[in-house]
Amino acid sequence: MLPEAVTTPHPTRAEAEAAVRTLIRWAGDDPAREGLLATPARVVRAYEEWFAGYRQDPASLLSRTFGEVGGYDELVVLRDIPLQSTCEHHLAAIRGVVHIAYLPNQRVVGISKLARLVEAFGRRLQIQERLTAEIADTLAKVLQPCGVAVIVEASHECLSSRGVRLHGISMQTRRLLGEFAHEPRRGEILAMLAG
Numbered sequence: 576m577l578p579e580a581v582t583t584p585h586p587t588r589a590e591a592e593a594a595v596r597t598l599i600r601w602a603g604d605d606p607a608r609e610g611l612l613a614t615p616a617r618v619v620r621a622y623e624e625w626f627a628g629y630r631q632d633p634a635s636l637l638s639r640t641f642g643e644v645g646g647y648d649e650l651v652v653l654r655d656i657p658l659q660s661t662c663e664h665h666l667a668a669i670r671g672v673v674h675i676a677y678l679p680n681q682r683v684v685g686i687s688k689l690a691r692l693v694e695a696f697g698r699r700l701q702i703q704e705r706l707t708a709e710i711a712d713t714l715a716k717v718l719q720p721c722g723v724a725v726i727v728e729a730s731h732e733c734l735s736s737r738g739v740r741l742h743g744i745s746m747q748t749r750r751l752l753g754e755f756a757h758e759p760r761r762g763e764i765l766a767m768l769a770g
């Protein structure tokens with residue numbers, strides 16, 4: 576589940592800070608001036624938060640499930656889970672929301688774990704399509720529900736702050752599995768989540 580990059584040798588903190596100093600020089604400033612002296616250390620610490628997902632095993636987040644659901648077999652829907660991610664092409668921010676729905680198969684998972692799953696995949700270098708697929712596929716594999724739907728709506732700073740510099744564009748991606756891949760569940764869940 577963890578990407579290959581995690582298995583390659585990890586740079587030292589000093590190497591990572593030197594790389595930040597190089598980027599500061601590339602931006603046109605002087606990493607030796609007072610205001611920037613502590614910046615490489617701060618940026619490296621920030622990277623540990625922004626990319627904490629590489630140190631998480633998303634499947635294990637879903638390992639605790641609850642079976643005493645009183646026969647509940649209808650939709651479980653979590654809307655508007657905040658998404659913070661980073662585009663793998665430009666290292667620019669991706670911000671948005673994720674909607675997750677599943678149809679339980681006797682067992683349910685704690686709702687916070689769905690948000691943690693989004694965070695574990697979001698806090699990596701991503702394209703939105705893969706992020707969407709990874710969230711849905713992990714839920715399907717671990718929970719084995721009757722259906723999974725994941726919809727991601729996000730804006731990409733690489734579109735707004737550089738390049739075409741267009742604001743107000745949001746991208747929607749979705750993955751529908753199991754019963755949600757077919758009517759009538761498909762229409763039902765899309766009407767509910769993708770409006």
Ligand SMILES: Nc1nc2c(ncn2[C@@H]2O[C@H](COP(=O)(O)OP(=O)(O)OP(=O)(O)O)[C@@H](O)[C@H]2O)c(=O)[nH]1
Nearest residue numbers: 662663664665701702703704731733734737738739
């Ligand atoms: N499909 C997809 N594309 C993305 C995502 N994030 C960024 N991109 C796009 O990735 C593409 C990379 O294209 P390139 O031509 O290699 O890079 P570029 O010259 O910086 O492209 P421009 O952004 O058009 O200036 C761009 O079109 C981005 O808009 C994503 O999550 N999914």
Ligand SMILES: [Zn+2]
Nearest residue numbers: 662664665733
């Ligand atoms: Zn980008």
